[in-house]
Amino acid sequence: MSDRSHLIFTGKPFQFDAERDAEFEYLVKRYPSRESMILPALWLTQEQEGWVPGEAIAYIADRIGTFASQVYEAATFYTMYNLHPVGRNHICICRTLSCWLRGKQEIVDYLANEIGIRPGEISEDGQFSLEEVECLGHCGTAPVVQINGEFHENMDVEKLKQLLSGLR
Ligand code: FES
Incomplete structure (x- = not known):
């Protein structure tokens, strides 16, 4: 798994676009405390950018207070x-015990x-990126792969080939 302690900064200021800004303002009223908005705000960032640039951390903190x-x-x-740029199709593969076995x-x-x-890389054409992650919570149907947030269980190379050919 790639190092998750380091942020990548783009050198450009970050802010929500109009759509995410409206969504943030809508959601913030529905949560019991502003701190509860940390995870949703990170999702909004990722939805907008595909990843969470370092600049977004201070921006979110400011917005939330x-x-x-x-x-x-x-x-x-x-x-x-x-925490780093990803391909148009981001593949996460579980590396924990059941999936490993x-x-x-x-x-x-x-x-x-x-x-x-390889894990942590993006294909040259920007089409795919790969990350190894810890248990995805579907150990009974290992190995598990998540592509663009969608779970695929009992995965093998043949099934993956078919899935990827549909994404190209
Ligand atoms: S070990 Fe892979 S989903 Fe739990």
Whole structure:
């Protein structure tokens, strides 16, 4: 899994676009405290940018009225937040015990050999990126792959090939 303690800064200021800004204002009224908005605000950022740039951490903290360290802690703890740019199709593969025992490495090797991406990388054409993550909570149907947020269980190389060909 890539290092989740480091943020990447783009050098450009970050702010929500009009749509996300309206969504933020709508959601903030529905939560019991403004701090509860940290995770939804990170989702809005990822929806807008595809990932969470470093500049978004201070922006979210400002919008919520909390410390940037609190936003940073949440962003770096949950692997569902991408802390680096990703491909148009982002593939997460579980690397924890059940998935490891049931063949996740064959899938990782396939992606390295056929698509040319290893965990933490983006394919040259920007089409795919790969990340290894901890348990995705579907251990009974390992190995599990998540593509663009959607779960695919009992995965094997053949199934993955079919899925990816539909995404190209
Ligand atoms: S070990 Fe892979 S989903 Fe739990």
